[in-house]
Amino acid sequence: MNQDLPQRRSEDERAISIDGCPKCNYTGTINTFRWEQPEGYPISIQIAVVENCSCHEERMFRKYNASETFNVKERGHTFKNATTDYMNEKQFNVAMDFVQDIKKHMEIGTWLYIFGDDARVAEASKAKGAILNAYGTGKTYLMQCMANAFSKRKIPAIYVTEEQLFNDIKSTYSRDSEESEDEALQRYYSVPILMIDDIFTAPYKEWAEGKLYSILDERMKNDKVTIMTSNYSLGRIHERLKINGGKIGSRIKGQAEQIEMLGPDRRVMKRDEPA
Numbered sequence: 001m002n003q004d005l006p007q008r009r010s011e012d013e014r015a016i017s018i019d020g021c022p023k024c025n026y027t028g029t030i031n032t033f034r035w036e037q038p039e040g041y042p043i044s045i046q047i048a049v050v051e052n053c054s055c056h057e058e059r060m061f062r063k064y065n066a067s068e069t070f071n072v073k074e075r076g077h078t079f080k081n082a083t084t085d086y087m088n089e090k091q092f093n094v095a096m097d098f099v100q101d102i103k104k105h106m107e108i109g110t111w112l113y114i115f116g117d118d119a120r121v122a123e124a125s126k127a128k129g130a131i132l133n134a135y136g137t138g139k140t141y142l143m144q145c146m147a148n149a150f151s152k153r154k155i156p157a158i159y160v161t162e163e164q165l166f167n168d169i170k171s172t173y174s175r176d177s178e179e180s181e182d183e184a185l186q187r188y189y190s191v192p193i194l195m196i197d198d199i200f201t202a203p204y205k206e207w208a209e210g211k212l213y214s215i216l217d218e219r220m221k222n223d224k225v226t227i228m229t230s231n232y233s234l235g236r237i238h239e240r241l242k243i244n245g246g247k248i249g250s251r252i253k254g255q256a257e258q259i260e261m262l263g264p265d266r267r268v269m270k271r272d273e274p275a
């Protein structure tokens with residue numbers, strides 16, 4: 001167990017704080033009425049509507065807290081702590097705006113694609129008149145800032161690396177797994193926000209490509225927010241995923257805001273700074 005992690009509240013303690021919701025009487029939903037005048041009716045009539053109670057999102061957050069598996073260092077990756085400069089200021093602002101408008105994005109299902117592609121370095125370096133890099137530019141750091149912001153605002157989200165995601169699905173194949181593959185997939189289909197770090201890096205075999213495609217496809221169909229970091233620009237995804245890569249690339253293009261991160265390798269810079 002990681003000692004850096006703050007003490008988690010027990011399941012019971014958490015249950016009391018939410019399940020004791022007096023507004024919905026423990027059900028998570030509220031029945032209300034709305035006045036409406038249907039076409040051809042001379043008067044308005046009352047229509048019953050079932051709405052999610054305000055505790056609904058908190059129930060979801062209890063299951064899906066993006067930063068729950070972060071260590072102390074990762075929890076410190078916040079927009080407030082981040083040092084930005086002229087090379088990445090714009091990128092951080094786009095990400096901050098995305099978090100600011102997250103409720104709107106959750107309604108319409110906007111995606112965010114944070115990428116830095118080696119194949120774009122030569123061209124971009126020429127345009128900027130500086131030597132740029134596609135690695136170590138802070139893509140993961142930026143997405144962790146977003147994850148911490150969602151946790152702070154109690155917005156339900158899952159944060160995984162692509163590798164963890166595949167391991168999670170594979171582990172359901174074990175005979176003593178408590179969860180079925182379908183249950184694991186449903187979690188990734190339905191979580192309001194899914195953050196996948198370092199996507200499109202697995203040595204894709206048909207199995208992995210198929211799983212990834214079905215997750216992205218379901219999320220697209222159901223307007224669920226998906227945030228990714230990647231070393232591939234959208235036009236190059238087909239080089240990684242032979243079967244569906246082209247289709248995935250063009251669909252992300254239609255659904256996602258993009259943040260390109262090219263710059264100095266900040267991992268190298270960090271080494272020179274005093275601890």
Ligand SMILES: [Zn+2]
Pocket residue numbers: 021022023024025026027028029053054055056
């Ligand atoms: Zn409630």
